[in-house]
Amino acid sequence: MAGPLFKPFRALGYITEDVPFALQRRGKETYTVVSVGRTWQIYNTSKLTLVMVGPQLPRAVVALAAKGDLTFAATGAAIHEGKRMHESGVYAGHRAAVMQMLVLGDQLLSLGRDRQLLVWKIGQYDAPQGVIDLGDNFEPSCMAHPDTYINKVVVGGADGSLQLWNFQTQQLVHSFKGW
Numbered sequence: 001m002a003g004p005l006f007k008p009f010r011a012l013g014y015i016t017e018d019v020p021f022a023l024q025r026r027g028k029e030t031y032t033v034v035s036v037g038r039t040w041q042i043y044n045t046s047k048l049t050l051v052m053v054g055p056q057l058p059r060a061v062v063a064l065a066a067k068g069d070l071t072f073a074a075t076g077a078a079i080h081e082g083k084r085m086h087e088s089g090v091y092a093g094h095r096a097a098v099m100q101m102l103v104l105g106d107q108l109l110s111l112g113r114d115r116q117l118l119v120w121k122i123g124q125y126d127a128p129q130g131v132i133d134l135g136d137n138f139e140p141s142c143m144a145h146p147d148t149y150i151n152k153v154v155v156g157g158a159d160g161s162l163q164l165w166n167f168q169t170q171q172l173v174h175s176f177k178g179w
Contacts, residue, residue, distance in 0.1 A: 016034040016035060016036060016041075017034075017035045017036065017037070017061075019034075019035035019061055019062060019063065019064060020063070020064070020100075021033060021034045021035075021064065022064040022065050022066040022071075023045075023066075024066040024067070026068075029044060029045075029046065030044075030045040030046065031043065031044060031045060031051065031066075032045050033064050033066045033071055034064075035060075035061040035062075035064055035073070036061075037060060037061070038056050038057045038058070038059065038060055038061065038075070039053060039054045039055065039056055039057060039061070039073075040053075040054040040061060040064060040071055040073050040082075041053050041054070042054075042071070052084065052085055053085065054071060054073065054082050054085060055082060055085065055086060055087050057073060057075050057080055057087075058075060058078075059075040059076050060075065061073045061074065061075055062074050062075065062076065062097055062098060062099075063098050063099060063100055063101050063110075064101070065101035065102060065103050065108065066103070067103040067122070069083050069084050070082065070083055070088075070122065072101055072103070072108060074097070074098035074101060074110065076097050076098070077092065077094040077095065077096060077097055077098065077112065077114075078090050078091070078092050078094075079091040079092075079098060079101065079108070079110055079120075081122075081125075089123070089125040090125060091108070091110070091118075091120050091125055091128075092125075093110075093118050093120075093127065093128045093131070094110065094112035094113075094114050094116065094118065095112070095114040095116075096112050096113035096114035097112065097113045098110050098111070098112050098113075099111050099112060099113055099140065099141070099142075100142060100143055102143060102144075102145055102153065103122075104145055104153075106121060106122050107119055107120060107121060107122065107129070107167075108120040108122055109143070109153060109167060111140055111142075111143050111155065113140075115133065115134045115135065115136070115138065115139070115140060116131055116132065116133055116134065117131075117132040117134060117140075117143070117153070117155060117165065117167065118130070118131055118132075119131075119132070119167050119168075119170075130167060130168075130170050131170075132165055132167065132170050134155060134163065138155075138157050138161065138163065139157055139158040139159070140155050140156070140157060140158075141156050141157060141158045142155075142156045143155045143156065144156075149164075151166050151167055151168040151169075152164060152165065152166055152167070152173065153165050153167050157178060159178040159179065160178030160179040161175065161176060161177055161178035162175070162176035162178075163175055163176075164176075
């Protein structure tokens with residue numbers, strides 16, 4: 001049955017890339033930040049309307065995160081911070097491309113292919129607050145913040161292993177074996 005009732009109205013997959021999107025809740029509205037080449041776009045999720053477009057960055061966006069009026073876009077090893085539509089600073093500390101970012105309170109965590117987890121205080125661009133070396137035998141693939149775990153992050157390895165880190169003290173709390 002192909003009538004106007006069953007035609008798609010809008011779909012974000014047609015305009016975005018394979019970079020994972022970032023969700024943000026502001027009041028009663030939910031917004032989605034998506035990567036489009038060397039910039040990002042912010043959509044109102046309930047209406048799928050374009051709300052804002054970020055600045056053109058020097059390289060393609062490889063990871064996204066958002067908090068309040070701030071959008072964080074990793075382009076290789078650098079993380080660009082944008083306040084609404086304008087670039088407000090650059091975090092540089094990784095030696096290889098950033099894979100994923102998480103915003104936890106006033107801190108930005110960035111996981112890099114250099115096997116490091118960097119902890120940044122948002123707004124302080126000169127140096128990270130903490131540098132966690134994940135080890136030469138651990139190839140990180142993702143990270144997550146477990147609910148109710150204060151100052152903890154779980155980093156997943158390519159071999160299925162997990163590392164639970166306290167990112168404030170930069171101590172490995174526990175290692176879980178992979179397959």
